[in-house]
Amino acid sequence: MSVTDANTGILFGGDYNPEQWSEDVWVDDIRLMKQAGVNTASVGIFAWSSIEPEEGRYEFGWLDRIIELLHANDIGVILATPTASPPPWFSKAHPEALPTTHDGIRLVHGSRDTYNPAAPAYRTAAAGVARALAERYGTHPAIRAWHLHNEYGTVSYGELVDAEFRTWLLARYGDLATLNRVWHTAFWSQGYAAWEEILAPQQTQYLPNPTQVLDFKRFSADLLLACYQEQIDTVRELSDAPITTNFILPPWLHFDHWDFADASDFVSIDHYVDAAGAEGAAHTAFGADQARSFARGKPWLLMEQAANTTQVGKRILAKVPGQVLANSVQHVARGAFGILFFQWRAPYSGAEFFHSTMVPHAGEDTRVFREVTQLGALLGRMGELVAEPSAAGAGAAAAAVNRPRVAIAWDADAWWAAETAGLPSDGFSFHRSARRVHRALWFLGISADFVKLDHELSRYDVVLVPSQLMVTDAQAESLRRFVWHGGHAVVWYFSGTFDADLHIIPGGYSGAFADMLGVRIEELLPMAPGETALLDDGRTASEWSERIELRGADALVRFADGGQNGETRAQAAGLPAITRNAVGDGSATYVSTELDDSGLAAVLTDVLAMAHVEPDAPGAGDGLEAVRRYAGDDSYLFLVNHSDRPRETEATGTDILSGTSYAGRLTLGPGDMVVLREPAR
Numbered sequence: 001m002s003v004t005d006a007n008t009g010i011l012f013g014g015d016y017n018p019e020q021w022s023e024d025v026w027v028d029d030i031r032l033m034k035q036a037g038v039n040t041a042s043v044g045i046f047a048w049s050s051i052e053p054e055e056g057r058y059e060f061g062w063l064d065r066i067i068e069l070l071h072a073n074d075i076g077v078i079l080a081t082p083t084a085s086p087p088p089w090f091s092k093a094h095p096e097a098l099p100t101t102h103d104g105i106r107l108v109h110g111s112r113d114t115y116n117p118a119a120p121a122y123r124t125a126a127a128g129v130a131r132a133l134a135e136r137y138g139t140h141p142a143i144r145a146w147h148l149h150n151e152y153g154t155v156s157y158g159e160l161v162d163a164e165f166r167t168w169l170l171a172r173y174g175d176l177a178t179l180n181r182v183w184h185t186a187f188w189s190q191g192y193a194a195w196e197e198i199l200a201p202q203q204t205q206y207l208p209n210p211t212q213v214l215d216f217k218r219f220s221a222d223l224l225l226a227c228y229q230e231q232i233d234t235v236r237e238l239s240d241a242p243i244t245t246n247f248i249l250p251p252w253l254h255f256d257h258w259d260f261a262d263a264s265d266f267v268s269i270d271h272y273v274d275a276a277g278a279e280g281a282a283h284t285a286f287g288a289d290q291a292r293s294f295a296r297g298k299p300w301l302l303m304e305q306a307a308n309t310t311q312v313g314k315r316i317l318a319k320v321p322g323q324v325l326a327n328s329v330q331h332v333a334r335g336a337f338g339i340l341f342f343q344w345r346a347p348y349s350g351a352e353f354f355h356s357t358m359v360p361h362a363g364e365d366t367r368v369f370r371e372v373t374q375l376g377a378l379l380g381r382m383g384e385l386v387a388e389p390s391a392a393g394a395g396a397a398a399a400a401v402n403r404p405r406v407a408i409a410w411d412a413d414a415w416w417a418a419e420t421a422g423l424p425s426d427g428f429s430f431h432r433s434a435r436r437v438h439r440a441l442w443f444l445g446i447s448a449d450f451v452k453l454d455h456e457l458s459r460y461d462v463v464l465v466p467s468q469l470m471v472t473d474a475q476a477e478s479l480r481r482f483v484w485h486g487g488h489a490v491v492w493y494f495s496g497t498f499d500a501d502l503h504i505i506p507g508g509y510s511g512a513f514a515d516m517l518g519v520r521i522e523e524l525l526p527m528a529p530g531e532t533a534l535l536d537d538g539r540t541a542s543e544w545s546e547r548i549e550l551r552g553a554d555a556l557v558r559f560a561d562g563g564q565n566g567e568t569r570a571q572a573a574g575l576p577a578i579t580r581n582a583v584g585d586g587s588a589t590y591v592s593t594e595l596d597d598s599g600l601a602a603v604l605t606d607v608l609a610m611a612h613v614e615p616d617a618p619g620a621g622d623g624l625e626a627v628r629r630y631a632g633d634d635s636y637l638f639l640v641n642h643s644d645r646p647r648e649t650e651a652t653g654t655d656i657l658s659g660t661s662y663a664g665r666l667t668l669g670p671g672d673m674v675v676l677r678e679p680a681r
């Protein structure tokens, strides 16, 4: 069953919470939805207490009525299971199913996500409400897709979790001797003599056992995946509609996106942009490129974004006029088949009452609702982009929706490894490293996929590995093979230092990649916070340096002499900062420090030139975004000017937004965008 097609066009709409409103408001909702061009509503997301007000007693009347009303108005429904918010009756009856924090505090209900994923009572109740919904609506023609749960991400501790953790460890290690060896429990007298002695790593006296902590993160991710899979299995028995769950893309990670994407029929992300202008556009591109990459050829959907302000703690981030249009078009350029929001109508009370919505508190006569309506019209003109079936497993056409030639390594284990306590610097963040590299590429006008290094790399010309501390043997071998066959790799400092057990690979740091890089890293020289060092190309570096011995590689840039601040810099003076090794038909570049923006752009520009990778349109970069999207036999060139000055490029095709044809030189003013259907190549 297809989630979108030529009839639906690009999906447009958002989270819709009719249970929070009286039915006369529903009538007004439909009027405004029609006015804005909304064709999709995600319903039921946190509605558990409205659907099942008492254990086993379901109230479907309101849901029946709203689904019929939406259907009668040609608005498709993405039906959610409400399992992210167990109702008070449930928590009261099953206190063990409330989450326990790292500090050992059992939370109470009163917010949302107050569930313990290891609690059998929670799992049973979640499957129960999912089954009840699937029985009632599984074959309803309004149901376009299933949205299971909301942003899986709750980590819990406590006895139930300890027991599940032990079962997971038993399956992983088989016996205690192996576990003791892998966890290196001889250090600080942690040797386990019985499985019952093993606990999840809650708050303890000093540094915890690194591999125990990493395994707990892997376990917690698998536990959430098991919750998701249980609901998938339940719903799938009763419904053919495609199944998804929405990923949040913040700077924390509680599950492995690749695994969750594999389990889904299509990928959905929630993306809350963190800035305006070109910076915000770079952030949007990061989220969209991740979604498309995680989907690995399946379709993907922007499930949530904000129409205006996002309440982030005490901080309110507002969108500038036009931003929601530009960011939404970016998502479509990068493969999204739908643009949805959190949420439709602004509530006058409740926890997120200052979060922006498609229909603001001030009503329809507002800048925001006018822009939402404008967006609906814009997306309505893009229907041909989803004319091909985008159902689960649509195959090659979907896989090739964009065709970047650059990939950035992305790996959950590597993220978690970088969070290990007791590393030589507290400054590691895999997310930040990957984001920085992606941002630098975006400002150079280049799009990228994200990959796991053991995925197929041969369709790329450049693979970037931003401080991936931990790699498996298979990943290291895959990258080596890629380079050998003519690929160009750039590897950032401390990558490949640990094996999959979080053990340091002997013989020098970055041991998994050292041969390929042609270096031996003998000593780590992390810099103090705020310390900078001068490089011999006149640029600066920070965070990190190393004593590198060249073993075949050339030094492209070295640390310069002189010391204003910090002992580290004096030690690094004269040492290589960037090296390059020729390997087979390709090259392996190593960046042993945190380069400043111009240094990062320079090293990327150099490697892109070696690989003959260019932007999708001349002059793109520095805020002029150019992305080619493929649909059917056609290609579409999206051009969006996020900068504050007019920009020129060259392109040929017919703008599907305005109907205007262009051939050759084209000028875009600030905020302008076109989507050109290009002539057949």
Ligand code: GAL
Binding pocket: 150, 151, 248, 270, 272, 304, 310, 311, 342, 352, 355
């Ligand atoms: C998302 C969540 C929504 C809403 C939104 C606010 O993470 O799924 O329910 O809370 O954030 O930005």
